[in-house]
Amino acid sequence: MTDIILKAEHLKKVFVSGKKSMTAVDDVSFELNRGECLGIVGESGSGKSTIAKMITHLESVTEGQVFLKGKDITHVKGKALREIYQEIQMVFQMPMESFDPRCTLGDGIGESLRNMGISRSETGSRVEKLLERCGLDREFADRYPHQVSGGQCQRAAIARALAVNPEILICDEATSALDVTVQKQILELLIELKQKEQLSFLLICHDLALVQAFCDKVLVLYHGKTVEYGTPDEIINHPKEDYTKRLIDSVL
Structure with a gap:
C-alpha cells in the first residue's frame, strides 16, 4: 500500500479579467508518495507554477481538490493554513528576490522560527545548523542577499524552507536561474535531502534532463492539460505524444 502524502484531483484554474477568461490549468x-519526487514539466505557460501556487494557496482553486495526508486543504484559511505551511514549503526561482534585501540571510531563515515563539538565541543556533546542513558556513547568517552568489542564496533559501521541518518541498524552477555548475550542486543537495531525510518533492521544471536525474514520476503539461504521466524512463525513453518528443529533443 502506498503512502500518499499529497494528492490533487481534477484541478482547474481560470483567470478572469473583465469579460475575458483564460484557463491556466484544466483537469x-x-x-505524491512520501519520500518521492514528482516532476511537473512543460514549456512556459503550461500551468506548472499555477499548480504550485494553488497547492500553497498563493492562488485560489477554481475547481478540484487538494489533499494533504488525506485531508482536504483546498480552501483552508487562518490557523489551518498556517499549519499547512509547517508541512509544505516552497523554494522559488529567483532566490535573491525571495529575501528582504534589508535583512541578513540569518534573519530571513530564522523568521519562521521566531514566529513560532522560539527564543532569539535558540533561533540563531538553529539557523547556523540549517546553513551547514545546506553546505554554507555559519558566517553566511550575517550576510545580506546582495553579498552572496546566486547559488549561495538558493542554498540559504532551501535552509529557510527547511527551518520548520516540512514534509514536502516544492521547488518552482529552483535551479533555472543558476549556471550549469551551480545547478548541479543544488541538485546534489536536493538529492541528499531526499535520500537522508525522506523529504517529498514537487519539482516544477522545464528541463527533462534534470527531471530524469531526480524524479520518481513525471507529469507533462501542455496548455494546462496533462499530456503524459509516468516514470521518467517511461516518458523519456518511450514518449507517447509529439509534444513530449519535442520537449525531449530540445534538452536531451
Missing part, C-alpha cells in the same frame, strides 16, 4: 490530477 489535472496526480499523487
Whole structure:
C-alpha cells in the first residue's frame, strides 16, 4: 500500500479579467508518495507554477481538490493554513528576490522560527545548523542577499524552507536561474535531502534532463492539460505524444 502524502484531483484554474477568461490549468490530477519526487514539466505557460501556487494557496482553486495526508486543504484559511505551511514549503526561482534585501540571510531563515515563539538565541543556533546542513558556513547568517552568489542564496533559501521541518518541498524552477555548475550542486543537495531525510518533492521544471536525474514520476503539461504521466524512463525513453518528443529533443 502506498503512502500518499499529497494528492490533487481534477484541478482547474481560470483567470478572469473583465469579460475575458483564460484557463491556466484544466483537469489535472496526480499523487505524491512520501519520500518521492514528482516532476511537473512543460514549456512556459503550461500551468506548472499555477499548480504550485494553488497547492500553497498563493492562488485560489477554481475547481478540484487538494489533499494533504488525506485531508482536504483546498480552501483552508487562518490557523489551518498556517499549519499547512509547517508541512509544505516552497523554494522559488529567483532566490535573491525571495529575501528582504534589508535583512541578513540569518534573519530571513530564522523568521519562521521566531514566529513560532522560539527564543532569539535558540533561533540563531538553529539557523547556523540549517546553513551547514545546506553546505554554507555559519558566517553566511550575517550576510545580506546582495553579498552572496546566486547559488549561495538558493542554498540559504532551501535552509529557510527547511527551518520548520516540512514534509514536502516544492521547488518552482529552483535551479533555472543558476549556471550549469551551480545547478548541479543544488541538485546534489536536493538529492541528499531526499535520500537522508525522506523529504517529498514537487519539482516544477522545464528541463527533462534534470527531471530524469531526480524524479520518481513525471507529469507533462501542455496548455494546462496533462499530456503524459509516468516514470521518467517511461516518458523519456518511450514518449507517447509529439509534444513530449519535442520537449525531449530540445534538452536531451
